[in-house]
Amino acid sequence: MRVAVIPSRCTGCRVCELVCSEVxxxxxxxxxxxxQVLSFDETVQDVPVVCQQCVDAPCLEACPQEAISRDIKTNAVVVDQELCIQCGTCVSVCVIGLDAVDPQQKLAIRLDEKSQMLLKCDLCDGDPQCVKFCPTEALIFTKKPVEGEFSVEEMMEALEYFLQQKELSLPGQEGK
Amino acid sequence: MYKGYSGKILRINLSNLQTQINATSPDLARRFIGGTGLAGYLLYQEIPQGIDPLGPSNKLFFCTGPATGTIWPTAGRMAVVSKSPLTGIWAESHVGGHLGPEMKYAGYDFIIIEGQAEKPTVLSVVDQNVEFHSGKPYWGQNTLRASKEIRKELEQQHGHVAVIGPAGENLVKFSAIMVDGARAAGRTGLGAVMGSKNLKAILVRGTGSVDVADPQQFKSFWEEGHQRVQENPQALEMRKYGTAILVATKQNIGELPTYNHREGVYEGWDRISAETFHDYYYHTSRACGTCRLACKKAFKVDEGPYKGLITEGPEYEGIMAMGSNVGIDDIPTILQAQHLCNEYGLDVISAGCTAAFLMELVEHDLLSEDELEELDLQWGNNNGLIQLMHAIAQRNGLGDMAAEGSHRIARQIGSEAEPYDMTVKGMEISGQDGRAHRSMALGHAVAARGADHLRNLVTMDQLAYKDVAAERFGEDKLPDICDPYVETYKALATVVTEKVYTIRDSLIVCWYTCSWPPIFWIEDFAQLLTSVTGESAFGSVEELMQIGARLVTLKRCFNVREGLTRKDDRLPRRFTHEPFPSGPSKGQTVNLEPMLDEYYSLYGWDLTTGVPTKETLDSLGLKEIAKDLSTRGLLPS
Structure with a gap:
């Protein structure tokens, strides 16, 4: 399971960010x-970016401490903060934001400077709250592919555009 | 300090490039809450009487409230408060997007801009780091481009930006401050205040948090709040169409401003209705922070002269201002006019209504060929409207005069132009008409910033919410309180509504979900405030209504000190003496004076002058204000 993202439904309200931080x-x-939600003002579109729990997760494979593992129940790639030594290897190999110069600009997995904690989606133990409170079903908790969802490559591209402040142009919405 | 607040006020002086951080006072928070309430007190204390709104003594308050930055539905908004260059009195304008919450995450309840920079300047506030940057590279740029370039140049892509466009730089009296692209603090000319300070933009990025007093209680409350919005049928309709659905509503009650308010019905209304916008031009929906309504609709034009245009908006107000009120039924033209307002940073209401005013002057031969130059301002002239928007923002030709707003133009031309001057206290009237919406007649006349629909607009009569009216005002007030064509009970409804809205504006939460659709009301704000701040006194509805009266009266006092009295609480002659010629409201005019008497009485203000009495000020805990006004000889004897 993972949180699939359908940007064409996203309104940029960021309820997902707030409920995630609250939880x-x-x-x-x-x-x-x-x-994290990326906003593109000229084309009036928003793209949420969140870990897709990759099948062959580079972060999991690269961790020298074996602090990253897969939760068998939820399929989430999870971090054991006790074992983590904050080396940043996982951050550097995550493909979302691979070209980002500053590792802080990576979004799906990143190191919080103040708390020295790795921030990464853990699927809320199988009941992701961002999905629950998304007003427009732009986030779907699913195992199967979903129509209109963004692939990891498309998230990579969106992040690259965002960092360059270039406009990303997606098809319009259905308007419901 | 209470929870919910960041607890700090950041002051930035552009004259000497000094910054200062003060604690937000718990005592003032207890008395004025936050948002425009707390700003009202600070503005009164810090802005001397009679100063030039475009001079260095004026200040610009970027305000949040205790709810800002939490997950409560519609808590993504903020307000900007100052002294208005358009009206010379109290100025406030609210804006959505995400800048307000970002200020809180950066650690500030308020950011107060003082002084005047020598050169074009851009400010960045990234958590505790405040930096001054040259604004020269961005000066002259339109708002969207400037925001993007500033974010990129400062490597703060996640930052949120308040920016002015060429209109604010050129001190257009109704220029706007734009946030996150197309969100506007539009009314009262705050863009010009920013322009006068040589401040092109402020970027804010915050990585901190907003903590609440009782997370458990708040959680169950906000979850229920989101649920109530999600299930409301009108909210769902608004999510689909945005505020454009009001075009049909207004047409049906004869309140759709048409030809500079000469009519209340528009023959082309269905060509600019919500359905037409949606079915032929819909692109995407956008929400401000934490909002489930997503009432901001973006549209796309696929053919014609504006082919390829993608733009956010217009709201109902923009459709009225650039559509029915100027006799234009061409959606691409309306979209382009709205887009120019966003890009130049113009208030769409004042800009469109000034265009309507000029068109009526042209009709009556009150503008010479010389003054008009090449502009063709016949009713319904698409190209004329677009050219006028360019001219206003750049202050070219007639645009230079138009940039001063309808009221100043009317005064310049003289008594012949006066009948067409659709302003109150110098600000252009929003898309309502008191002849078909009697509570709004009073609201437009008394609101602190001039013709304002957002501080006291009663929706009970306009939208006939009978059950809600019975609940809020009592069964015995029906049916009159819901009859838009009679004055009965409208002062009562306006006063109660105004107090609740001023609490809303100090929290700060959005107009929508409080005013329309009527989902949350004062009881909800009481619960919200106590769980967020931990101050139990806020849990009393009576206490909150008393604070509401305090805040409304305080803004009144700011205007009183600037010389305003009852004589300024007036409506254009058209509303009081010119009956609607056709439509459902045919024959209607406003009888304002009895409503004014009742309104002042309910607040305890003097009937002759409209000025709050010393007793009222004392009982509202505004002793220092009473003393100041008394010293100036401004209190009624």
């Missing part, structure tokens, strides 16, 4: 949300 941090702090 994981006990406060309203979008900078620590495991899901």
């Amino acid at each position: 994981h941090e006990g406060t309203f702090q979008p900078s620590k949300a495991r899901i």
Whole structure:
């Protein structure tokens, strides 16, 4: 299972970021949300970016401490913060934001400077709250492919455009 | 300090490039909450009487409230408060997007801009780091481009930007501050205040948090709040069409401003209706922070002179201002006009209504060929409207005069132009008409920033919410309180509504879900405030209504100090003496004076002058204001 993202349904309200930070941090702090929304103002579109729990997860394979593993129940790639030594190897190999110069600009897995914690989607133990509270079903908790969802490659591209502040142009929405 | 607040106020002085951080006072928070309430008190204390709104003594308050940055539905908004260059009195304008929450995450309840920079400047506030940058590379740029380039240049792509366009730089009296692309703090000319300070933009990025007093209680409350919005049928309709659905609503009650308010029905209304916009031009929907409504609709034009245009908006107000009120039924033209307002940073209401005013002057031969130059401002002239928007923002030709707003133009031309000057206190009237919506007649006349529909608009009569009216005002007030064509009970409805809205504006949450559709009301705000701040006194509805009266009265006092009295609480002659010629509201005019009497009485303000009495100010806990006004000889004897 994973959180599939359908950008054509996203309105950019960022309820997902807030509920994520509330669940994981006990406060309203979008900078620590495991899901991040990228806004493109000229084409008036928004793209949520969140870990896709890759089948052959580079972060899991690269971790020198074996601090990253797969949760058999939820299929989430999860971090054991006790074992983690904050070396940043996982961040550097994550394909979403691979070309980002600054590792802080990577989104699907990143190191929070202040707390020295790895921030990464853990699927809320099988009941992802971002999916639950998304007003427009732009986020779907699923095992199967979903129509209109963004692939990892498309998220990579969106992030690259965002960092360059170039406009990403997607098809319009259905308007419901 | 209470929870919910960031607890800090950041002051940035552009004259000496100094910054200062003060604690947000718990005492003031208890008295004025936050948002425009707290800003009202600070503005009164810090802005001397009579100053030039475009001079260095004016200040610009970027305000949030205790709800801002939480997950409560529609808590993504913020307000900008200052002294208005358009009206010379109280200025406030609210704006969505994500800048307000970002300020809180950066650690600030307010950011106050003081002084005047020598050269074009861009400010960045990234958590505790405040930096001054040259604004020269961006000066002259349109708002979208400037925001993007600033984010990229400062490597703050996740930052949110408040920016002015050429209109603000050129001190157009109704220029806007734009946020996150197309969100506008549009009304009262705040873009010109920013322009006068040589401040092109402020970028804010915050990585901190907003903490609430009782997370458990708040969680069950916000979950229920989101559910209530999600299930509301009108909210669903708004999510599909946005506020454009009001075009049909207004047409049906004869309140769709047409030909500079000469008519209340428009023959081309169905060509600019929500369905037409949606079916032929819909592109995407956008929401401000934490909002499930997503009432912001983006549209795309596929053919004609504006082929390829993608733009956010217009709202109902933009459709009225660039459509029915100027006799234009061509959606691509309306979209282009709205887009130019966003890009130049113009208030779409004042810009469109000034165009309507000029068109009526042309009809009555009150503008010379010389003044008009090449502009063709006949009713319904698509190209004329577009050319006028360019001219206003650049202050070219007639645009230079138009940039001063309808009221100043009327005064310049003289008494012949006065009948067509559709302003109150110098601000152009929003898309309502008191003749077909009697509570709004009073609301437009008394609101602190001039012809304002957002501080006191009663929806009970306009949209006939009978059950809601019975619940809020009592069964015995029906049917009159819901009859838009009579004055009865409209002062009562306006006063109660105004107090609730001023609490809403101090939290800060959105107009929608409170005013329309009527989902949340004062009881909800009481619960919201206590769970977020931990102050139990906010849990009393009575106490909140008393604070509401305090905040409305405080704004009134700011205007009183600038010389305003009852004589300024007036409507254009057209509303009081010119009956609607056709439609469902045919024959209607406004009888304003009895409503004014009742309104002042309900607040405890003097009937002759419209000024709050010393007793009222004392009982509202505004002793220092009473003392100041008394010293100036401004209190009624």
